Amino acid sequence: MIKADFNAKWQFVKGYVPSLKVLQIYGKKAQEVTLPHDAMIHETRDENTKNGGATGFYPGGMYTYFKTFSVPEDWEEKIVLLEFEGVYETAMVYINGALAKTNRNGYTNFYVDIARYLNFGEENEIKVVADNSAEENSRWYSGSGIYRGVSLYVGEPVQIPLNGVRITTEEADKDVAVVEISTKVLNRSRKKEKLTIIAKLEDEKHRVYEDRVHLTGFAESENTVHQQIAIEHPMLWNCDTPHLYQCTVQIYAGDKLLDEQTISYGIRKITLDALRGLRINGEPVKLRGTCVHHDHGILGAAAYEDAELRKCRLIKEAGFNSIRSAHHPAGKAFLDACDKVGLLVMDELTDMWTVHKNNHDFAFSFLDEYQNMIKNMVEKDYNHACVILYSVGNEIQEIGTERGAELNRMLCNAFKELDSTRFTTNGMNALNAAGAKVYPIMQELAPLIRKDAEKVGTNDNSGSNAINSFMKLMEGEAGDAFAAHPIITEVLEESSESMDIIGLNYLTGRHLLEGELHPNKCVLGTETFPADIARLWKVVNSSNRVLGDFTWTGYDYLGEAGCGIFYYDGKSNFGSHYPDRTAYIGDIDLAGYRRPVSFFREIVYGLRTEPYIAVERVDKYGKKCSKTPWMFKDNIASWTWCGYEGKPAVVDVYSNAPEVELFLNGRSLGRKPAGVEHGFTATFELNYEPGVLEAASYQNGMETGRCQLGTADEDVQIHVEADKKELQANGEDLCFLTMNLCDAKGTANLYEKRRIHIEIEGEGILAAFGNADPQSIESYDASCWETYDGYALAAVRAGDKKGAVSVTVWMEGKEEQKQKITIPVN
Incomplete structure (x- = not known):
């Protein structure tokens, strides 16, 4: 079947609308959107929504999408399907006013056979009602509407049906791979066809491996053809080298191509046993x-x-x-x-x-x-x-x-x-x-639970901390005893x-x-x-x-808001506190x-040999904050804390080496053990002093790596980095612009905050703009945001015409320092 992108030029209306004509009667207009489209993210957050912190205080709702398209007369004998990859939550799909499909699961892709409802040689209307009005249906931010892509499939009577090609790696090692390609061949016509099925595998070096078989496709029949292709010295797929082949299956009647399907496929073999664990390609x-x-x-x-x-x-x-x-x-x-x-x-x-x-x-x-x-x-x-x-x-x-x-x-x-x-x-x-059986276990393990609570300095079991008291059963010494009970x-x-x-x-x-x-x-x-x-x-x-x-x-x-926020104002986690937005x-x-936990994890995995410096927020030193088992530390890789000179600071050095040394402006602050035996962490307490903070790691007395943080100068600039050099004129391509505060030398400043403005001109639009603040109140549709921990992020979406999109960025009050980035749209 021939697949076509069906994401452009949809009309979107908040609420249920019977038809666009009814909307016009009331003097209202629909909004043109290109899919995928999340309707929930454009809602105004509501402190009183039943969803609460589960969705980050975004309310649910009902939304209606329309699309008109021309159907050629010669489609009358063809198979015509729509695929919706995801509509949240309940979807009702109408074709020319007739209900063609209802789908209840917001995460399952589904297909709609629309041929019987079409008017051939005319304009046709699709209406999709996305109903997410039943609030409290998700524990996390779900989104609303047609949030994944839509495709149109058109097939001839003789065809490879949807999902009709299955590719299986039978063998795979560095010398030989054997791939089986199973293809369903459908003949919905009333005449017999003499067919040839050609299966090809093409690698990244454009080497082609081919097999062909012959099939008599009787009238109104369905057959499955199995073809094996052997490849010498294959380019295998794994995490380090994710090589992809292009698999193309074609159906010919004589010299006439009736149908084809192309799939990206990675050749890999997975095996599992209790003695050797999980293996990929051996x-x-x-x-x-x-x-x-x-x-x-x-x-x-x-x-x-x-x-x-x-x-x-x-x-x-x-x-x-x-x-x-x-x-x-x-x-x-x-x-x-x-x-x-x-x-x-x-x-x-x-x-x-x-x-x-x-x-x-x-x-x-x-x-x-x-x-x-x-x-x-x-x-x-x-x-x-x-x-x-x-x-x-x-x-x-x-x-x-x-x-x-x-x-x-x-x-x-x-x-x-x-x-x-x-x-x-x-x-x-x-x-x-365990259900109710958990209570006798808790009684039995109560001494261990109290012991673990004392280690972290809390015995508060009120409010949401009651949840945490249960979770104490799943961490530390009590957690191990509970797990093995x-x-x-x-x-x-x-x-x-x-x-x-x-x-x-x-x-x-x-x-x-x-x-x-x-x-x-x-x-x-x-x-x-x-x-x-x-x-x-x-x-x-x-x-x-x-x-x-x-x-x-x-x-x-987004959603499960406040699960890991460090509250210094007495709030407890899992309390659904507005305006919390993220976990x-x-x-x-x-x-x-x-964040620092990411580099800590990389060191534990054995993937990073250099040490890493993380500083507990100096402006929060000595303050009590909430804590859940999901939270690591409220620290950041920054040595810029203006106004806190001479104040105490806590610095962690993460390292897989057994010993680390910390230096401040060239002065050694001593060596401490680290590595696996000490949780990969050495902690130092010192007074904040601007300059250079540097850590060195040692193995058997020999230095194995260094890491340093520097204090940023007072002049604050904005650095903008685009993750793409060009966009495709398809209405869907995105370019992400990462903005961070730094000084003239490029030293990051994660402490200062600045309001950043963005302006888009040309063949593109601002898809979203925001920061990582878990408690921000602005909309991601706004064109001005304050930095958080020195950063902000924008997404620019290409239009459907060739040209260029210009992005202008500046700090509030610093219009003379405007930066302009031009991105070609081809």
């Missing part, structure tokens, strides 16, 4: 993973290809090699980006089964919809080299019950029946699984046995125990606390059957800035 791999939500910060949930690619690149550059799609099926653009960048993916089915986590969540529909959800998910994922795991759920409430174990087995089996090449897991949280073994046992990989959320103390209980199984930390990485990675490295971990989380996100627990913040 090489062992530990999963350095992160969970991520699907939004893109200032852009909301709109799944632009460039936004997905940028996020994946930043995550990969920070040392991660794998991503868990939390907690829903990943979008196609995201999987394409992971294929290109070289990130492994755990694709997740859902956040709930039959027990609600929100008043209006998908538990209402799960049993009716799960089979179709799994089918669509496997069809979407099958040809993506990046996808290695299917997760059937996240912290499912009923997982520890007999019925929950039955459902878990049903779901894992459903995936295995459709795709035997990948592995299944489930992110099990023992607190959910016989009651937890009892409730997890049956579900653990029916999945390929035992997935554990916040149960580090159980990873090695599972190896004793299930010696033929592998174990994975499907969700873990960020600050637990040093201890956890020791466990990962101690056993082949422990595959790795997925931290919560590698990239900050603020990402290794990377919304502007793309790597």
Whole structure:
């Protein structure tokens, strides 16, 4: 089938509108938008929305989209389909006024057969109603509307149907790869056709490998053709070298090309066993993973290809090699980006089964919809080299019950029946699984819980800290005892046995125990606390059957607002405090800035040999703040603290070397132990003095690396960096502009704040502008934002005409220092 981009020139209206004519009667106009489009991010945040902090105080709503398009007369005998990759939440698709499809799951791609409703040789109207008005349906920022792309498919009577090509790597090593290409061939005509099916694989060096077979396609028949291609010295796909082949399948009748389909495909073979762990192409791999939500910060949930690619690149550059799609099926653009960048993916089915986590969540529909959800998910994922795991759920409430174990087995089996090449897991949280049985465990472990609380200086169990008291069961000494408790073994046992990989959320103390209980199984930390990485990675490295971990989380996100905000005003986390907007627990913040925990993690992974300096915010020294197990430290890589000269400062030096030394303006402040035996951290307390702060690391008395921070001069300038040199005139391409404050020498100034203005002219628009402040009040539609920790971020979207887009940036009150960047649009 021929695929066409169908994202341009949609008409958008907030609320339900029967037709554009009705809108005109009332003297109103629709807004023209190019998909993907997140309607929620353009709403005014509301302190009183029922969604509260779950969506960052963005309200839900109902939205209507229209699109008119001409249908040629010769389409009358053809197959015409629309694919919606994601509409949140419930979608109703009308063609010329007739309801053609209803889809209830906001994260599942779906298809609409529209041929029977079309008027051939005329203009036709599509109307999509996106209903996200039932608030409290998501625990995170969901977005609203048609937030992923839409495609139009047109097929001849003889065709490769949608998802009709499956590519499987049968063998793969450095010498030989064998790839099987299975193609469905559909003949909807009433005559027999003599067909030739040609399958080709083309590598990055334009070497082509080909196979052809002949098929008699009888009238009104469907056949499957299997073709094997052997490749000598293949270019294999893995995290370090994500090589992609172009697979093209063509159907000919004589010399006439009837249909073709081209797919990017990475040749790789994954294997799993309890003795050798996870291997890709025969090489062992530990999963350095992160969970991520699907939004893109200032852009909301709109799944632009460039936004997905940028996020994946930043995550990969920070040392991660794998991503868990939390907690829903990943979008196609995201999987394409992971294929290109070289990130492994755990694709997740859902956040709930039959027990609600929100008043209006998908538990209402799960049993009716799960089979179709799994089918669509496997069809979407099958040809993506990046996808290695299917997760059937996240912290499912009923997982520890007999019925929950039955459902878990049903779901894992459903995936295995459709795709035997990948592995299944489930992110099990023992607190959910234990249910009421958790209370006798808490009573038994109360002394350890109090002991751990005293270590961090809090015994407050009121308000949201009551939640944290439960979470104390999942960290520290009490956490390990809880994880290994016989009651937890009892409730997890049956579900653990029916999945390929035992997935554990916040149960580090159980990873090695599972190896004793299930010696033929592998174990994975499907969700873990960020600050637990040093201890956890020791466990990962101690056993082949422990595959790795997925931290919560590698990239900050909208919603679950305040989970990791450092409150110095007495507030507690998880309290849903307006104007909190983001979770603020990402290794990377919304502007793309790597926070110190990111470099700490990179050192623990063994990927960075140089030390790293992190400074606890000097302006917050001695102040009490809130703390949850998801929070690391309120520190930053800055030695610019104007007005705090002579005031005390706490400095951490992260290093994998056993010893580090700290220098201030050339004076040694002494050496301290670091490395694995001391949590990779040496802490120094000193008085702030402007100048140069420098750390050196030592192994066996020999220096192994240095890192330094300098104080920025008082003159504040703005540095602007674009991540693209040109844009394509398709209405969807994005260029991200990172702005940071510095002095004339380029030394970053993360302490000062400045309001930044941006102006766009030419063939492009400002798609979004903002910063990483978790408590900001401005709209991402605004053209003026204040920096946060020295940074701001803008996204410029190309128009659909060739030319150039000019971006002018300046600091408020410094118009004479305007900077202009011109980006060609080709």
